[in-house]
Amino acid sequence: MEKLDLKKQLKHLYLPSAKEVSLVDVPEMKFISVDGQIEAGAMPGTSPDFARAIGAMYGFAYTLKFMSKLRAENPIDYGVMALEGLWTTPEGGADYASGEGWMWTLMIMQPDHVDEDMFQQACSQLKEKAQTKARRAANKGVGAPEDDLESALAWLDRVRLESFHEGLSVQVMHIGPYADEPHTLARMGAFAEQNGYAFHGRHHEIYLGDPRTAKPENLKTVLRHAVHRIA
16 A cells, blocks of 8 residues: 655645744645634634534545545555645734634645545545434434534535645744744744745645644644745
């Protein structure tokens, strides 16, 4: 069985230095993706939709991994890549003092051999599992299975498989709480300006730490922003 070490192959993109900001040319890659927006009065950590979307994304990511590993012809094993997020606001830019109203796209990078047929098969499997879970809950008289099922199926339908080409970007590893990111972003902005570039597009985060288990000061997040040459 072939084994892909995507994290090793893409180390320069997913494990950059925390000491120095770098300029990288990010190639076109394949992702599962889903869009949403933080609800009024919520933050990413308290948003119900954000949590449901993350659940759907990891459902797809692990289902695709095991489908690839167990297929009869040319089985390929690989590690599930980190969750990523593209962020902006309806007005553009970012207000780091508040997460309310933030528009997000969650992504998980996929190897090249994952195609639309595999993706649709994974979607069918996940829907069947959700329906089975809802039936079991209904038989036990637990919760509101019809509402839970409708929500689960809706989020599964929103996930898509697509290519994304970020291109020339600046990036650095941010170590510490998410609330301290503006200081790191200021370093990135200064680096870009000094080298004749300016930010464009959406703020990009790659989550290497788990905020549920890691101490805030130990969280690792790759911060990346696409840039263009200043005329």
